[in-house]
Amino acid sequence: MSGLALDVTMTVNGETVVERVEPRQTLVDFLRDNLGLTGSHVGCEHGVCGACTVRVDGEIVRGCLMLAVQCEDAKVETIEGLSDSGEVADLQLAFAERNALQCGFCTPGMITAAQELLAKGGVPSRDEIREHISGNYCRCTGYHAIVDAVEAVAQEREKARGGAGK
Amino acid sequence: MKPAPFAYKKARSLDEAIALLGEHKDARLLAGGQSLIATLNMRLSAPTLLIDINGIGGLDRIEEKNGAIEIGALVRHAQAERSDMIAKRVPLIARAMPHIGHAAIRNRGTLGGSIAFADPAAELPACLMALDGEVEASGPRGKRTIKSQDFFTGLFETALGPQEMLTAIRIPLATADTRVGFAELARRHGDYAIVGLAASARSDGKGLKDLRLSFFGAGDTPSRARKAEIVLESGDVDGAVAQLDLDPHDDVQATAAVKKHLAGVLLRRVAKQLMEPRA
Numbered sequence: 001m002s003g004l005a006l007d008v009t010m011t012v013n014g015e016t017v018v019e020r021v022e023p024r025q026t027l028v029d030f031l032r033d034n035l036g037l038t039g040s041h042v043g044c045e046h047g048v049c050g051a052c053t054v055r056v057d058g059e060i061v062r063g064c065l066m067l068a069v070q071c072e073d074a075k076v077e078t079i080e081g082l083s084d085s086g087e088v089a090d091l092q093l094a095f096a097e098r099n100a101l102q103c104g105f106c107t108p109g110m111i112t113a114a115q116e117l118l119a120k121g122g123v124p125s126r127d128e129i130r131e132h133i134s135g136n137y138c139r140c141t142g143y144h145a146i147v148d149a150v151e152a153v154a155q156e157r158e159k160a161r162g163g164a165g166k
Numbered sequence: 167m168k169p170a171p172f173a174y175k176k177a178r179s180l181d182e183a184i185a186l187l188g189e190h191k192d193a194r195l196l197a198g199g200q201s202l203i204a205t206l207n208m209r210l211s212a213p214t215l216l217i218d219i220n221g222i223g224g225l226d227r228i229e230e231k232n233g234a235i236e237i238g239a240l241v242r243h244a245q246a247e248r249s250d251m252i253a254k255r256v257p258l259i260a261r262a263m264p265h266i267g268h269a270a271i272r273n274r275g276t277l278g279g280s281i282a283f284a285d286p287a288a289e290l291p292a293c294l295m296a297l298d299g300e301v302e303a304s305g306p307r308g309k310r311t312i313k314s315q316d317f318f319t320g321l322f323e324t325a326l327g328p329q330e331m332l333t334a335i336r337i338p339l340a341t342a343d344t345r346v347g348f349a350e351l352a353r354r355h356g357d358y359a360i361v362g363l364a365a366s367a368r369s370d371g372k373g374l375k376d377l378r379l380s381f382f383g384a385g386d387t388p389s390r391a392r393k394a395e396i397v398l399e400s401g402d403v404d405g406a407v408a409q410l411d412l413d414p415h416d417d418v419q420a421t422a423a424v425k426k427h428l429a430g431v432l433l434r435r436v437a438k439q440l441m442e443p444r445a
Contacts (some may be wrong), residue, residue, distance in 0.1 A: 002171060002359045003264065004171060004172070004173045004174070006174060013404065022171065023171075023172055023173060023174030023216065024169040024170070024171050024172055024206070026168075026169075026203070028209070029168070045167060045168075045187075045207045045208075046204035046207050046208055047200060047203075047271060050268070050270065053270055058246070059273040059274075060269060060270045060273060061270050061273055061274050062200070062270050062271065062274070064203070064204075064207065065199055065200050065203045065204060065271075065274065066199065066203070067174070067199070067203065067216075068197075070196075070218060070220070071176050072176075113269065113270065116269065130355075131264070131355060131356075132269050132270050134272060134354065134355045134356045135267070135268020135269060135270055135356060136268075
């Protein structure tokens with residue numbers, strides 16, 4: 001490790017992590033290589049494909065466009081955390097039931113992005129769903145099944161909240 | 167690809183950031199990083215130091231000051247998108263916002279960063295130009311104001327000096343007679359535009375005055391089409407399209423001829439928006 005390395009402390013999926021990192025290491029590489037959290041995927045590495053989508057301080061970000069050193073004191077959540085807590089269990093089930101994934105490479109990013117939209121509450125229109133996941137490439141499904149799955153979960157959650165849905 | 171090695175320093179104050187810029191000739195400022203880190207990853211840029219300005223207090227405000235809206239350098243796109251003040255007083259920016267990147271990019275990217283980066287295909291530099299806005303630059307000798315028409319000097323080049331930092335942008339408040347228009351064509355929603363148009367004008371109920379047509383993706387900097395502005399002010403949309411004074415060049419997205427044609431298509435759409443009675 002070069003003399004440029006810095007210590008960084010952050011919370012990842014609820015656990016405090018202290019690591020020495022090179023400034024040039026991106027957040028997604030840090031999560032995968034240092035912490036073994038390989039659910040966040042590395043695709044284009046320049047912010048286009050969305051496979052590296054993770055949550056930092058409650059908002060989705062590109063894991064390839066943020067440096068690990070920038071996450072000092074930040075709260076980072078990956079698909080492993082969202083999955084273990086059960087927060088996206090219904091989305092995962094809906095994706096499986098509707099064939100909203102084939103190879104699965106985009107799925108962690110897709111579900112993390114969709115969850116941000118659904119967490120706002122209400123039932124978004126199909127156009128709003130498409131707009132929100134427009135930064136996440138899927139090369140298998142053609143997106144229809146993904147939009148179906150997200151829409152179905154939005155309606156189920158609305159029903160569970162006691163709303164009528166749209 | 168992975169970035170070349172660089173050092174990282176988190177500036178705690180504006181003075182510290184400016185001092186660091188003075189000490190390190192090839193340092194870069196890191197705000198939202200949504201363009202900068204992509205260029206580092208592709209090794210299009212290899213600075214020796216990144217100065218992270220995200221910890222500097224007071225730069226994340228949207229405020230009304232002296233007849234203008236002042237947007238601090240660290241205001242993120244998502245914050246501007248949610249702002250009632252921007253929706254009411256700077257409607258052109260509100261209209262452009264959904265076209266900028268994608269949700270995850272808008273959570274991090276900043277308005278100031280987009281303007282300082284001066285990508286010729288980006289929405290905000292063109293909006294700033296259409297709105298006759300200005301940039302506040304801070305350097306070792308204090309603050310100065312740069313008008314938008316003097317700010318964008320070339321391809322990814324601005325009037326900022328080597329030791330200056332953009333600290334805010336200021337945009338005159340919209341009034342009852344303000345009309346704005348915005349349209350762009352991109353291969354995928356949220357991607358950089360093939361060509362786009364941001365426009366503002368005043369309407370006296372009969373026609374348009376003080377029209378500013380600011381195209382992006384059509385040159386090295388945001389480009390005003392001054393001849394077309396005059397023709398469109400007279401109400402002649404066909405004439406404005408026919409006399410559109412724009413000189414785009416070929417890029418990876420489209421040829422100059424295609425861009426010129428699309429610019430005419432956008433001009434018709436935006437003209438319609440400008441001439442609609444305001445709700």
